[in-house]
Each structure stands twice: as C-alpha cells, then as structure tokens.
Amino acid sequence: MNQEQKYEAAFAQLQDIVRKMESDEYSIDEIAVQLKEAQRLIKFCKDKLTKTEQEIQKIQVERE
Amino acid sequence: MNSEKRLTLYELNNLVKEVIECEMPDEYWVEAELSECKESRGHCYMELIQKDERNATPIAKASARCWASKWMLVRPYFERTTGQQLHAGMKVLLKVYAQFHEAYGFSWIITDIDPTYTLGDMAHKRQEIIRQLKEEGVFDLQKELQLPLFCQHIAVISSETAAGYGDFCNQLVDNPYGFKFQTQLFPAIMQGEEVEQSIINALEHIYNYQLSHFQFDAVVIIRGGGATSDMSGFDTLALAENVANFPLPIITGIGHDRDESILDMVSHTRVKTPTAAAAFLIDHLKTVLDILNDSQEQIVRLAQQKLAYYKSQFATIAELLPRLFSNVKVRQEARLDNLNSRLTHHAQQKITHYQLSIINLENRLPILLDRRLMTEKHRLQLIEEKAKSLDPTLLLSRGYSMTMKDGKIVRDPQVLYQGDEIETRLEKGTIKSIVK
Secondary structure, three states: OHHHHHHHHHHHHHHHHHHHHHOOOOOHHHHHHHHHHHHHHHHHHHHHHHHHHHHHHHHHHHHO | OOOOOOOOHHHHHHHHHHHHHHHOOOOEEEEEEEEEEEEEOOEEEEEEEEEOOOOOOEEEEEEEEEOHHHHHHHHHHHHHHHOOOOOOOOEEEEEEEEEEEOOOEEEEEEEEEOHHHHHHHHHHHHHHHHHHHHHHOOOOHHHHOOOOOOOOEEEEEEOOOOHHHHHHHHHHHOOOOOOOOEEEEEEOOOOHHHHHHHHHHHHHHHHHHHHHOOOOOEEEEEOOOOOOOOOHHHOOHHHHHHHHOOOOOEEEEOOOOOOOOHHHHHOOEEEOOHHHHHHHHHHHHHHHHHHHHHHHHHHHHHHHHHHHHHHHHHHHHHHHHHHHHHHHHHHHHHHHHHHHHHHHHHHHHHHHHHHHHHHHHHHHHHHHHHHHHHHHHHHHHHHHHHHHHOOHHHHHHOOOOEEEEOOEEOOOHHHOOOOOEEEEEEOOEEEEEEOO
C-alpha cells in the first residue's frame, strides 16, 4: 500500500514537471534541474514496476 | 312379664345366629366401599359402607372379614390384578355370606373378591381425573416445557432409603461419558396413603429451595425396590395438578408394569424405573454432546470447504496476476515514456528557442552598435559645427576686435579705470594700450 502510494506520488510529481515544462513555467536555470529530477522519477517508477513484477513472479513460484 | 321365658344374651344371639343361618344360607355378591381395612394375625378386617350418591351420607354400614385361609389366596390375586392394596375409599365387589357370632355380632364373611370391579371403578375415577385436568387445561402443560440442553442439576423426589434412589445416583455417577450431575434429594413417602401430600410437599420444597439457592434443570420422581405396587397415591387429582403446573420438567420413574398412572401422564417424561430415569438423563446429555460434536465437525467441514474455495479462487487470481500486472506495467511504462518524450521535447524546444534568441541578439548587436556609432558620430559632428560657429577668430577675421583685461573679456567700459592696461585682439596680432 505504502509502496503503491509512493509510486503514485512520484508519477504525480513527474506529471507536474511535464505540465510546468509545457506551460513554460521554468526558467532556463531550472530546466536542467527539473529534467534531472524527471529522469530520476522515471527511473524510480520503472524500477518499481520491474521490482513488483519480479515479486509477483517470486510469490507465484513459492506458491507452486 | 315374669312368666314369660327369659333368655340369656347368648341364647338370644344364638337364636339370631340360627335364624340367619337358616334364612340366609347363600352367598351373595355385594358392591360396597371400604371405609376401613386392616390386617390382624393373617385375617383381614374391613368396614363396608354405602353412601348416598347425592350427599354422601352413609345409608348402610357393615363389618366384613376375610379369614386368613381365604385371605392368603384372595389378596395376591387382587393386588396383582389391580396393582393396588385394598384400602379405604376403594370400591369392591365381595362374595359374602352372613354370619352372626354370639360374642362378636354380625359380620359378612368374605369368600372371594372380584378385582375387575375395582379395576373398572379405578379406571372410571382415573378417567374422571383426566377429564378434569384436560378441562383445566393443565394436562399437557409439562409436555410444553423443554428440558434444558445441559440438564445436570436434578432435584430428586424419592424415599431416602429406597434402593431405587441408590441405583439412580450410582447410575448417574458411573455414566460412561464422565458427565457430572448434581443431585439434591427431597425426601418423600412413596407408598401408602401419604404419597399424595408428601410429594406435593416435596415439590413445594424444591420450588422454595430454588428461590434461595440455585435453579434446578429438572425434577425426578422415583420409586423402586419396594415389594408392593400400590399405585393409588399417584392417581390423585391434587398431585396431578401440582405436577402439571410445576415450572420445571418432571421425569417420573415410579416403576410399575400396569397402565400409566396419572402422575406419569401429566409428567414431562415417564420411564419405568429409577435406573431408566438416570439413563434418560444421561442419554439426553449424550444427545446434546452428539449435537455439539456434530456441529463441531460440521463447522470444521464447512470452514475447510470455504478455505478450499478461497484457495482455488486465489490460485486463479494468482495465475492471472502476473498477466494483469504486466498489462499494468506496459501501460505505466508507456505513460512514463510519453511523459519523458514530452519533457525532452519541450526542454529541447525551449533550449532551441533560447538559442535562437541568442543568435538573434548576436545578429542584432553589430547593427545596433553601428547605429549607435553613427548617432554618436552625428552628435559629434553637430557639436563640432556648433563649436566652429562660435570660434572668435571668425569674428576677428571679419574686422571685429576683442578687448581683454587680465585675460578677461571686457564688455562694459565702466569696469575700466584710468591707467588700466588692456589688450585688443585683432585678426592678425594684438595691441596693448593704457586707458586715458
């Protein structure tokens, strides 16, 4: 539950960055920082997905 | 008076005796009610009575006796057939002959008793009591009571010394299931005339005992071990009413083979003997135990079924889960990639935009500089021309001169005094003069 929330929070943050980017809310100085943060969030989300998938597979193996 | 023949009492009684013997030599069957009945030295002595049917006043009375030689034959047959001893209040059909004894007076000598007559009368009385109980609406009251599931606190009405009571207690204690019963004896007389009142008193004790102590689950009335089987005391209206109206279930085990007594009929449950009463209580508890065990098994079975169902459901879901999640993952990754490309696209756009701005600025800068330079040049030119037009040498060349004192231009002659040296500048050279 907690992990799911974290994923959702990260995803929401990512969406927020994209929205601000698209509506030109960032100064040049901020762009690089925000891009870097966005990449970190994307990696976090993708890792979380992969990890969850692995856990599900592991649980299934244990069950069998 | 004196001339008449005098008789002694013996002679007179003897006369009566002879008359009776001559005139009434036969035997008669007579219906009568016993008002008294007692045994003495093997003989049975009875008092017979006939009452007026309307007001119950005696309209005939007589003594009767049954000599031991007859009595020892008649009595067992009577008791076996009726299930009762001869007792006061009983209607009997007797075979008698008349006897007058000089010393003991008149008496009917009994040679036979027909028990079926008494039986019929008893049955009639019983039917009457049953009819009355039904009319009062109490006949089935006990049947409506429910024996508690855990029927373990038992009030026992019995004779304290009866073998049946001991059997009952032992049977309960030694039950094969290890059930614990708690019994409390309320002693009562279980034979003879006092049965009715004695049992009623015991029931009353039980009722009062419960108010100050604890609640019983049931009452057991038992009787057993006695040689006789006189049941008349259990067939009375008052006892039946008391039992029927009692708030606890009453179990009877008063041991007899004949028809049910009325007490048995109105009780909650009837069994034959005290041991059967104990067996009934044990069986009842065993039934409850069986129900509990069955319920337990059923609960376990149902729970297992339910578990198996959920397990199989879970297995289905578990198999589905990775597939479902991979869908989720693909979708989420697509969203992430979408966000990522939008992000980089816009960032790139933004950077390009700024780059263009810089290039634009870069291009504009030289033009601006040139323009600025031109403007400055122009301004310089204007200033230069203006400066030129103000050059005094120009005026001097046109023939104007300029007078100066101590290096300053003189514009008013008033400021000059006699003897001051002045300098006059001309186009070509200067003149120094003294003011006069």
